[in-house]
Amino acid sequence: MEIVIQPTAKAATSVAARIIARLLQEKPSAVLGLATGSTPLLLYRELIRMKLDWSKVKTFNLDEYIGLAPTHPQSYRSFMWENLFRHVNITKKNVHIPDGQAKDIPKFCAKYEQQIRATGGIDLQVLGIGTDGHIGFNEPTSSLASRTRIKTLTMQTREDNARFFGGKDQVPHHCITMGIGTIMEARQNLLLAFGANKARAIAEAVEGPITAFNPASVLQLHPTVKVCLDPSSASLLKRADYYRWVYANKPAWQQF
Ligand code: PGA
Numbered sequence: 001m002e003i004v005i006q007p008t009a010k011a012a013t014s015v016a017a018r019i020i021a022r023l024l025q026e027k028p029s030a031v032l033g034l035a036t037g038s039t040p041l042l043l044y045r046e047l048i049r050m051k052l053d054w055s056k057v058k059t060f061n062l063d064e065y066i067g068l069a070p071t072h073p074q075s076y077r078s079f080m081w082e083n084l085f086r087h088v089n090i091t092k093k094n095v096h097i098p099d100g101q102a103k104d105i106p107k108f109c110a111k112y113e114q115q116i117r118a119t120g121g122i123d124l125q126v127l128g129i130g131t132d133g134h135i136g137f138n139e140p141t142s143s144l145a146s147r148t149r150i151k152t153l154t155m156q157t158r159e160d161n162a163r164f165f166g167g168k169d170q171v172p173h174h175c176i177t178m179g180i181g182t183i184m185e186a187r188q189n190l191l192l193a194f195g196a197n198k199a200r201a202i203a204e205a206v207e208g209p210i211t212a213f214n215p216a217s218v219l220q221l222h223p224t225v226k227v228c229l230d231p232s233s234a235s236l237l238k239r240a241d242y243y244r245w246v247y248a249n250k251p252a253w254q255q256f
Contacts, residue, residue, distance in 0.1 A: 001219065002226045003206060003243035005234045009042060009194040012228040016126075016190055017046040019226065019256055023124055023188075029056040031116075033125030033178070034084070035136075036061065036076045037161075039192050040126055044084040054090040058119050060112075062127075062136040063177040064098040066105070066150065074164050075100065098148070098176035109148040109176060116182065125186035129193050132156050133201040133214030137177035140213045146179030180215055188224045191216065193233040202229065203236035226256075 006012040020043075023030050034040070061076055070077040077097045085095060096115060102108035116122060127135050132154060138146060139154045152174055153161075162168035183189065193202050205216035206227060212218075219225045234240050 005229045009230040013042040016228045030123045031058045031119045033122040035126045036079045037128045039128035048087040054088040058094040061097040064100040065172040066100045066174040112148045122186040124188045127191040135216045137175045138215045144218045145181045191227045194230045196232040198233040199236040
């Protein structure tokens with residue numbers, strides 16, 4: 001894991017945006033895995049500002065609530081079109097977001113996995129982290145080998161997301177999420193976390209044991225993970241000084 005601690009969330013986001021911009025320049029037909037929530041909002045704003053060429057890019061979103069109409073303002077489909085896709089030259093047929101209204105959810109999930117495989121796999125997966133350590137909506141105790149499937153949200157996640165819905169009772173109980181096994185197959189993972197409420201989940205994921213109790217901790221087994229943090233989300237890391245030194249002293253060929 002490469003832990004990049006920057007002075008602000010904006011600066012940490014700039015690092016992440018540069019990594020994505022470089023990928024799209026090197027591989028215009030890259031396959032991106034994308035995330036929703038508050039964390040990637042700054043990233044999407046920055047990517048829009050960079051005026052990159054999205055015409056050949058394919059995207060797969062991590063998750064979606066079950067039961068919300070795609071036009072519901074809190075559906076992740078609405079989120080993605082509102083905050084990224086309508087501002088860039090992406091081709092609509094290249095956008096993939098789980099269908100929370102699919103009639104046969106297991107069949108839909110198997111097809112989603114197949115669609116990812118058919119593109120040659122995800123080149124770079126953007127991840128946020130839940131206060132409980134979830135990635136995608138893989139809640140604690142999710143199988144570390146799981147694939148795209150239905151999950152039940154924890155009370156904690158529903159409380160965390162209540163702010164978008166005007167109360168936790170409005171937050172759906174179920175979702176479709178890529179599995180942890182799916183995420184682990186991405187060639188590169190890029191995890192962003194900002195704010196003190198993420199500090200414990202980040203410390204456990206980065207420096208704790210690998211455990212399904214903090215699903216993000218499985219990323220320790222992935223060969224290419226970058227974790228972009230602000231000082232608050234990094235505040236419980238025991239080796240923060242080391243991570244800062246490493247990033248500040250990278251040889252030119254290793255910089256990103
Ligand atoms: P947030 O959510 O970006 O809204 O904090 C992150 C997550 O739940 O993965």
